[in-house]
Amino acid sequence: MTSRKVVSFENIKVACKNCSLSTLCLPMGLSPDDVERLDSIIKRGRPYHRGDHLYRGGDKFHSLRVITSGSVKTYSPNEDGGEQVLGFHLPGELIGLDAILDDNHNCAAIALETTAVCEIPFTQLESLSSIMPSLQHQMYRLLSREIGQDTEMLTLLGKKSAEERLASFLLSFSERFKQRGFSASDFFLSMSRHEIGNYLGLAVETVSRLFTRFQDESLLHVERKHVQLQDIPRLYEIVQGSDSAKSSQSRG
Amino acid sequence: MTSRKVVSFENIKVACKNCSLSTLCLPMGLSPDDVERLDSIIKRGRPYHRGDHLYRGGDKFHSLRVITSGSVKTYSPNEDGGEQVLGFHLPGELIGLDAILDDNHNCAAIALETTAVCEIPFTQLESLSSIMPSLQHQMYRLLSREIGQDTEMLTLLGKKSAEERLASFLLSFSERFKQRGFSASDFFLSMSRHEIGNYLGLAVETVSRLFTRFQDESLLHVERKHVQLQDIPRLYEIVQGSDSAKSSQSRG
DNA sequence: AAAATGACTTGATCCTGATCAAGAATTTCT
DNA sequence: AGAAATTCTTGATCAGGATCAAGTCATTTT
Numbered sequence: 025m026t027s028r029k030v031v032s033f034e035n036i037k038v039a040c041k042n043c044s045l046s047t048l049c050l051p052m053g054l055s056p057d058d059v060e061r062l063d064s065i066i067k068r069g070r071p072y073h074r075g076d077h078l079y080r081g082g083d084k085f086h087s088l089r090v091i092t093s094g095s096v097k098t099y100s101p102n103e104d105g106g107e108q109v110l111g112f113h114l115p116g117e118l119i120g121l122d123a124i125l126d127d128n129h130n131c132a133a134i135a136l137e138t139t140a141v142c143e144i145p146f147t148q149l150e151s152l153s154s155i156m157p158s159l160q161h162q163m164y165r166l167l168s169r170e171i172g173q174d175t176e177m178l179t180l181l182g183k184k185s186a187e188e189r190l191a192s193f194l195l196s197f198s199e200r201f202k203q204r205g206f207s208a209s210d211f212f213l214s215m216s217r218h219e220i221g222n223y224l225g226l227a228v229e230t231v232s233r234l235f236t237r238f239q240d241e242s243l244l245h246v247e248r249k250h251v252q253l254q255d256i257p258r259l260y261e262i263v264q265g266s267d268s269a270k271s272s273q274s275r276g
Numbered sequence: 277m278t279s280r281k282v283v284s285f286e287n288i289k290v291a292c293k294n295c296s297l298s299t300l301c302l303p304m305g306l307s308p309d310d311v312e313r314l315d316s317i318i319k320r321g322r323p324y325h326r327g328d329h330l331y332r333g334g335d336k337f338h339s340l341r342v343i344t345s346g347s348v349k350t351y352s353p354n355e356d357g358g359e360q361v362l363g364f365h366l367p368g369e370l371i372g373l374d375a376i377l378d379d380n381h382n383c384a385a386i387a388l389e390t391t392a393v394c395e396i397p398f399t400q401l402e403s404l405s406s407i408m409p410s411l412q413h414q415m416y417r418l419l420s421r422e423i424g425q426d427t428e429m430l431t432l433l434g435k436k437s438a439e440e441r442l443a444s445f446l447l448s449f450s451e452r453f454k455q456r457g458f459s460a461s462d463f464f465l466s467m468s469r470h471e472i473g474n475y476l477g478l479a480v481e482t483v484s485r486l487f488t489r490f491q492d493e494s495l496l497h498v499e500r501k502h503v504q505l506q507d508i509p510r511l512y513e514i515v516q517g518s519d520s521a522k523s524s525q526s527r528g
Numbered sequence: 529a530a531a532a533t534g535a536c537t538t539g540a541t542c543c544t545g546a547t548c549a550a551g552a553a554t555t556t557c558t
Numbered sequence: 559a560g561a562a563a564t565t566c567t568t569g570a571t572c573a574g575g576a577t578c579a580a581g582t583c584a585t586t587t588t
Contacts, residue, residue, distance in 0.1 A: 164415070171419070
């Protein structure tokens, strides 16, 4: 056996340069050399199972994390025992950015299904970004993007009706699945109705009723976690908040 | 006149090292030398008047801005002509972070009163942060803080009642004025009731009624924009969402 | 397979806060 | 100063979505 050219399957899989997510992820836009250097500080652990915490509120912050497979819910435990769901994260997405401020996780992250992640020790990432302007720039961009996404969410929670919120939620998943090479119109949601409601500032019952209504209106077909979007353009109209979508076909 | 030691008032005023805000602002935690270097890239223009835009949605992004006096509202124009108020910014606060992503302002910023700002050209800031690890770290922290603040706001809009929202709003100003050396209990709000309502996801009328009610309950005294908080501890109880505050003295 | 558990749906009712409407106070304009 | 335009307040009514309650379906346990 010639050892030089033989690489095990595992070795191929775990490098950024071989990762199908690299165009969505931290290495986005970096040169191959830079990707290699970034890769050298990344740790890949065993996968998490459904319900496992990646980190909890109060945990010491050491690493940012990128989901590589599966999905994750982040949430902020609030004083009175409840929680606010902050986001649902798919492969390629970076979590933990809010913990940089004081080296402490103020939020928690939990696996919604079997989930693998890359861990990026932040101190090392910071050092690396000092000597790699493109990485520094990428970090600024990712942090900025997170802020932009949060402000979109503020608009959603501050101004949108229940149906606009759910339509927006579904289209967000549609777009993100599409980006990742999956169907934009046929997918499984890994979170419960309760979690969707919490995230969108709605009661479970409202979410359930809306799914039923959207199905009655032929916007989608839904069966438990399996969603098939049947009229994406009209979902976009609903998100716009214009009542054009309503008036053209109101109720059922 | 000996020219060496004579410095004009203006020269003193415009340097970070002489600025009373430096402990709240970008220079926070930097060494005097580093502050000096940061200072060298900062531009200080003429003040804005009430209603002037610092930037508009769609403007090309070139600088982050720090408010040095006055106050600023940031908002995101939404499709149907309306707007979502994203924040009210006081001296020492940094705005424009959301524009790093694509070198474009997606939001707008407008002066609520006569307002002075420092402009920090982002390209130069980025170069500087490459060679000044402490500045880079500070930037990461500020971006992370912004994310944390946004997620707090998500909880507010997703879960809190109208009275919890207004109490939270007032205490936020109370804390920020206090940090800046002003009274925590006696201040002027520079924004209109309409803008408060928009920010908090409430109708103007609701905001107005809540002010009246809070006054009836001796939580505060309000006259137009002038607010005097009379029972800060109870306002904190209200924010907690526990109905302890309600039950102890309901309505008036 | 039966029972238990938890997730989801559906229906009935209630309540918070929106909307509509009008008047009062303040600021701006001429 | 007087008129006009805003902003703010207050009252009356309405509605979207929460809450309460019960039942259905799916999954897990024994």
